[in-house]
Amino acid sequence: MGGSIGEGTTNELRTGRDRDYPSIRQFSIFSPNKVGALQNLVRLIETHRLRVCALSVSDSAECAIIRLVVTHPERAFELLEQDGYAFTEVDLLVVELPNRPQPTLAICSTLLQAEINIQYCFPMTVRPYGRPALAFKVDDHEQASNVLDSNGFIVLTENDLEA
Known part of the structure; x- marks a missing residue:
């Protein structure tokens, strides 16, 4: 996701820390509380060669918050955005x-x-x-x-x- 700005330079979308920072990103995903919603989310992640490392679901009558930790969070971010999920990231x-x-x-x-x-x-x-x-x-x-x-x-x- 970068474009050339000038000779020898690129503009990359990056986080303010590297993958060796003592933190792991969690996605808090807002989802309708309906049959199959969790399966659709997990299918999106796992069919793109990402691994679910932790999962927690808090639900109410109308919606659920799915807390998800995956390998390669940058790729997961892209997938969630492309699929139109409403989410936030938490350290x-x-x-x-x-x-x-x-x-x-x-x-x-x-x-x-x-x-x-x-x-x-x-x-x-x-x-x-x-x-x-x-x-x-x-x-x-x-x-x-x-x-x-x-x-x-x-x-x-x-x-x-x-x-």
Whole structure:
């Protein structure tokens, strides 16, 4: 998606961070609450060689919010736009569960001690490196990432979804 501006330069659509930033993009997709809507969305993603890494659906009588994490979010963005979906992007912290007793409590306690609010959380369906992980939406992404990292937790990046 770039065009030539001058000799040796291009104008590319890029995000403000790279795929190694301690964050994973989630798409919040607004969908009518009707039979087959989720299947149509998943078909769009998976038939274009993207992998669904996490999925959460919150519904009401008339609409649903589908939270979706996929490999290659730039391509997913293009597909969702081309197909006319209404959506937003959100940065999540995806944290590997440490191999110790009460791993989720340890993550929550670390964030609480730093006074970071967890807005929502859901499990990853793909286990990067074979280890379970949780996706967190927090009120201070950068601080949460730094606090978790300094306390020995592994915060994943979009590159890790390819593992």
